[in-house]
Amino acid sequence: MTEPRATPSSRPARATARGNGRVAVVLAGLTFGMLGAAFAAVPFYRWFCATTGYGGTPTVATKAPEEALGRSIEVRFDTNVNGGLPWTFTPDVPSVDVRLGETVTVAFRIENRSDKRTRGVATFNVTPPLAAYYFTKLACFCFTEQVLEPGQVIEAPVTFWVDRDLDHDKNVKGLAGLTLSYTFFTAPDAPETAGRAVTSAPKT
Template sequence: MQVGGPAAPGAAGDTPGRAVTVRFNANTAPGLLLALRPRSGPLQVRLGDEAVAFYQASNIGAAPVTGVATYNVTPATVGRYFHKTACFCFEQQTLEPGQQVDMPLAFWVDPQMAKDPATRDIHTITISYSFFRSLDDADRNGALANAGPHVGARAGATQ
């Protein structure tokens, strides 16, 4: 874990030393034989400074698994001030049986958060990742066999 790298692009000198606690959470879709957990505990992050945290994904099944992670930021009002500079979200990850991978999350929190009346009193932010089976993986494993015609449809595609 690395905290306190060079100042991020939104760094401002008028909030010196102001920090927030960033907590990490993870879960996986039911039936997905993939475990996701944060490797980093809560971090104290000065506004404007870049920090790095890690999540670990493990395939606990007997076959390869391909999934995609999504994330959310709470409280929701802080989302506009939370900036990821490196993330594993929205990219397919394939893990072989028994394989474990560490996935980095590099981020910074914009100091403007301290000036916004809706967020200036917030001192804790939670980043939550959810891992889901990819459509390709679900189709390959027969999980879409009984799904309706809308599942997996691409925008603008005719059915």
């Protein structure tokens, strides 16, 4: 028996089906490519912000400057805790006066007021945003996740300096002060139940 020959009307239909299949493959490839780029963009964006100070993100360094200038600038500290994380988070001092290029270490007090083990991560930024490029951290509790046992209190230090080049930038030259802000959030994948608040006297 001979196979039926394709009629002229069926040939365009088959060609259309093949074309649609190729389009579907191309679209799927683009979708997965864009998805992969989106995931790759997250660490790149973090690196970009830390390198350039974009969006008020302080830069990060591995070596402190060797000398400081005479002019001082006030660095104020602002601390916040996002709802749901039963922590008290305060700086040891509300502000410090530092010389440009001077390396300074300040401490923050973090207390877990619940009866459960809790985990938190901190975001941070500098205002005014244009000054963030000149604010550099050498070490900071915000670089890693913080884990506190029930009722535990820790001292969390940050070491930083304000770059001497700040006074070479006409946009922030002569700036009298800036603010370093932190906000703690419950760490990703941490238990949703934060625990019952402990009402005993604060530890010191």
